[in-house]
Amino acid sequence: MFCLIKKLQLKTALLALFFSLLPIAISYLWIVETSKQQRRDAFHHDYQITFKNISHNLNAIDQQFNLLTEVSENCQEDTLIALRKVHFRISYIAEMGIVSPHGKLVCSSWGKLDSPIEVLKPISSQVLRHFGPLALEYTKEPAMIVAKTRPDGSEINAAIPLQVFRAFIEGNSQSGDIVALSDSNNGTPLFVSGSYSLPLALTSPLFPLRQSKTSGFALFDDGSNKYFVSEVFAALPGLTLIASRPSSELYKGVYRLSLIQLCLYCLLLCCSMFLVYRHRSQRLSQRSRLKLALKNHEFINYYQEIYDTRNKHLVAVEALVRWMHPVDGLRYPDAFLPDVDRYNLQVALTEQVISNLKNDLHSLLAKQPSLKVNINITGQHLKDASFINQVLATHAEFPNLCLEVTETELVEIDSPQVQQSLQRLKQRNVKLAIDDFGTGYAGLQYLQQLPLDTLKIDRSFVVAINTDSPQAKVLDGVIDLALNLDLQIVAEGVENQQQADYLISKGVYLHQGWLYGKPQAIKQFS
Ligand SMILES: Nc1nc2c(ncn2[C@@H]2O[C@H](COP(=O)(O)O[C@H]3[C@@H](O)[C@H](n4cnc5c(=O)[nH]c(N)nc54)O[C@@H]3COP(=O)(O)O)[C@@H](O)[C@H]2O)c(=O)[nH]1
Numbered sequence: 001m002f003c004l005i006k007k008l009q010l011k012t013a014l015l016a017l018f019f020s021l022l023p024i025a026i027s028y029l030w031i032v033e034t035s036k037q038q039r040r041d042a043f044h045h046d047y048q049i050t051f052k053n054i055s056h057n058l059n060a061i062d063q064q065f066n067l068l069t070e071v072s073e074n075c076q077e078d079t080l081i082a083l084r085k086v087h088f089r090i091s092y093i094a095e096m097g098i099v100s101p102h103g104k105l106v107c108s109s110w111g112k113l114d115s116p117i118e119v120l121k122p123i124s125s126q127v128l129r130h131f132g133p134l135a136l137e138y139t140k141e142p143a144m145i146v147a148k149t150r151p152d153g154s155e156i157n158a159a160i161p162l163q164v165f166r167a168f169i170e171g172n173s174q175s176g177d178i179v180a181l182s183d184s185n186n187g188t189p190l191f192v193s194g195s196y197s198l199p200l201a202l203t204s205p206l207f208p209l210r211q212s213k214t215s216g217f218a219l220f221d222d223g224s225n226k227y228f229v230s231e232v233f234a235a236l237p238g239l240t241l242i243a244s245r246p247s248s249e250l251y252k253g254v255y256r257l258s259l260i261q262l263c264l265y266c267l268l269l270c271c272s273m274f275l276v277y278r279h280r281s282q283r284l285s286q287r288s289r290l291k292l293a294l295k296n297h298e299f300i301n302y303y304q305e306i307y308d309t310r311n312k313h314l315v316a317v318e319a320l321v322r323w324m325h326p327v328d329g330l331r332y333p334d335a336f337l338p339d340v341d342r343y344n345l346q347v348a349l350t351e352q353v354i355s356n357l358k359n360d361l362h363s364l365l366a367k368q369p370s371l372k373v374n375i376n377i378t379g380q381h382l383k384d385a386s387f388i389n390q391v392l393a394t395h396a397e398f399p400n401l402c403l404e405v406t407e408t409e410l411v412e413i414d415s416p417q418v419q420q421s422l423q424r425l426k427q428r429n430v431k432l433a434i435d436d437f438g439t440g441y442a443g444l445q446y447l448q449q450l451p452l453d454t455l456k457i458d459r460s461f462v463v464a465i466n467t468d469s470p471q472a473k474v475l476d477g478v479i480d481l482a483l484n485l486d487l488q489i490v491a492e493g494v495e496n497q498q499q500a501d502y503l504i505s506k507g508v509y510l511h512q513g514w515l516y517g518k519p520q521a522i523k524q525f526s
Helices: 002-007 010-067 077-089 162-170 254-283 286-295 333-342 346-367 385-397 416-427 443-449 459-463 470-484 497-505
Strands: 095-099 104-108 111-118 129-135 142-149 155-161 178-183 189-193 199-202 214-220 225-232 239-246 299-308 313-325 329-331 372-377 401-406 431-437 454-457 488-491 510-512
Touching: 010 077, 010 142, 010 155, 010 162, 010 225, 010 239, 010 254, 077 095, 077 104, 129 189, 142 162, 155 162, 162 178, 162 189, 286 333, 286 346, 299 346, 299 372, 313 333, 313 346, 313 510, 333 346, 346 372, 346 385, 372 431, 385 401, 385 416, 416 431, 454 470, 459 470, 459 497, 470 488
Parallel strands: 313 372, 372 401, 401 431, 431 454, 454 488, 488 510
Antiparallel strands: 095 104, 095 155, 104 111, 129 142, 142 155, 178 189, 178 239, 199 214, 214 225, 225 239, 299 313, 299 510, 313 329
């Protein structure tokens, strides 16, 4: 990450980082909130399964009760058969009963009661109601009574063992959950799974619960904060299903999970920032990219040493430009010089090379005070009067500046601008070298017309030394020519001792090449 930021322009990276902090914070909160909502939804889902299950059974009981509205309360055989049919249809009903309008339990699905039992008088209501829990006469099992008043004022009821409700409820709850069947009016639990505790402070009014579904957080009387859901059964409005889960259980692991998601998100963000940056820089035209690189001073100088082999003294260096690309790293001239030429940015580039040189000069001269420095120029530079002014100003400060003009680049030597520039340079005694000599067609013409001091033999001739290549024979001719014209000769691209020995035997003493050192940044140049 650090490397990446270092590579990207620092300003852009910092800005991007700053502006991504806000979305990161928002997304963290969003992730946490979404995860919490998912947990609540899952809890609601479990609750709904239980609720629907009980609702379904209450509806079934209600329907069966409706079938018994016409059945006589005399507990004759037809009444008993009708009661027992319901009993068998709904297998978990422990007992069916009929209560007379005067409040006497007169008939049971088990048989006629010899002496009717005194119970509550049926109230006039068309919906189901409940009583209990109470212990059943025959089985002594705790059961809840579900009852309905018939149009004739008598009541039909069914006893449902609490065990049945336990089976309904416990299938869909987790340990730590509390599920209770409570009285809708006052919250009194009729049946509880888990250790029930009453809600003390509520986010919404809980009782009476008749109207609607309620959910939210509440402080319960066991001191813990719990999420609860409650809903009244439509078929039995006096009964409510309440379920609650402690917040600590409900949101367990949410923050850790969100943190992992956030880290992944940050990683994704960094990758996309990087891709966007890359895409943006690739989208820019090569011209804009080069201009931006010039503006951002992304071009740096490397220096390659030139040695006098007679005394092994360092006499000069050649400044070779490199592009320190913010994403791709170090780029070599071959990768960008063709575009620099195409978009007429040669002069601007060399101005940066000169500016770099001025900054590096102190370190260079510390190594060798009389060091000469060669910089590369093209015909285009010689047509630009303001560039020549800059060269002359630099030369005034540093007289050991030498300009290397490549033979293949100087095509318009006869143009008045080029001639004028050459004249001005000569007057001020600025040294001029012809680079890559022998690679073009105009070598001899340049030798005649240019005020040259140095001829640099191209690497292709040096490579040919000790080979059968025709270049090897041309090399001797080039050396003779230069010596006859009294020019200083520098051999480029000297890579091994055989080449060096051969050149020395021919009177070429100034050598540049990997045998002596590769181009290096100013930091390594000591
Ligand atoms: N107009 C400008 N042209 C420039 C500038 N800086 C460089 N250049 C030209 O780019 C060409 C490639 O340069 P570079 O990749 O830096 O290669 C130079 C040396 O690294 C390489 N060299 C030197 N010694 C050896 C060697 O022993 N073996 C080997 N295989 N390569 C070697 O040669 C290049 C130096 O060439 P020259 O300039 O002809 O002396 C190249 O044409 C540069 O001129 C710039 O600022 N402006």
